[in-house]
Amino acid sequence: MVLQANIRKAQQGDVEAFNQLVLAYQDHVYTAAYRIMGDATAADDMTQDAFVTAFRKLGQFHGGNFKAWLIRIAINTCYDELRRTKRRPTESINDDDYDSEANPKLVSKADSPETYVQRSELRSAIEDCFELLSAEHRLVVTMSDMEDYSYEEIASAVNISLGTVKSRISRARMRLRDCLKTKGELLPSVYRQDNVS
Known part of the structure; x- marks a missing residue:
């Protein structure tokens, strides 16, 4: 190899x-x-x-x-x-991360201006909630959910136990979910708490 x-x-x-x-x-x-x-x-x-x-x-x-x-x-x-x-780490999911040329699947040519604005507002809400996470939680959820690292790879890379990886990811996702619930009007209806099927 x-x-x-x-x-x-x-x-x-x-x-x-x-x-x-x-x-x-x-x-x-x-x-x-x-x-x-x-x-x-x-x-x-x-x-x-x-x-x-x-x-x-x-x-x-x-x-x-x-x-x-x-x-x-x-x-x-x-x-x-x-x-x-002695400075605090920052995390930014900015518009460059969602550039239509870099990520063509994120922007549809058929999107209406209203849909585009809604997606932009949702992206901003997610970024705001993401920035409220601690650096440790941002790191593991980024590695897991954005970079597709396995839990084992994260544990090895960050030098923490597998159980700690799982608990940090779980807590981070829960905090993101709770934060996003406060911004329910920005979420697509299928993700809203009040959506009854």
Whole structure:
């Protein structure tokens, strides 16, 4: 397998092999960093720092899920930076995340202006509720629901137990649901509490 070969070569000091690993995983690492830092420039910096750290620590990787290992390094890099600067992480699901060119399934050519406005308001409500979550809850729900990581991958990446992952995701979803209930008029009717089938 190419991945394993590149890891072995990189562990022996092959910079080109490590560059191949960077190319394969930079989007995943950047996404994790952005979700924690909430800022593109900071996420770029943390991504670069994470890969520098990963290169230095390649000898400590002894198999397993390489992507989860990299994400754990990225998460630790971000939290170290946040502690160093003593600033609160921010999370933003902004319009760039929902750009119609990047996500063509999210925008239908048949959408009326009213539907477009409703979707925009719903997106804003979800973002507002999401920002009320703690950094720990935002991270695990982002990894699970937006990045499609398994619970096991999240546990490994964040260095917490599987039970803690499950409880944090459950609490985060419950808090999101409770927050969104207060914005019921923005929810499609099938999701409203008062909808009776």
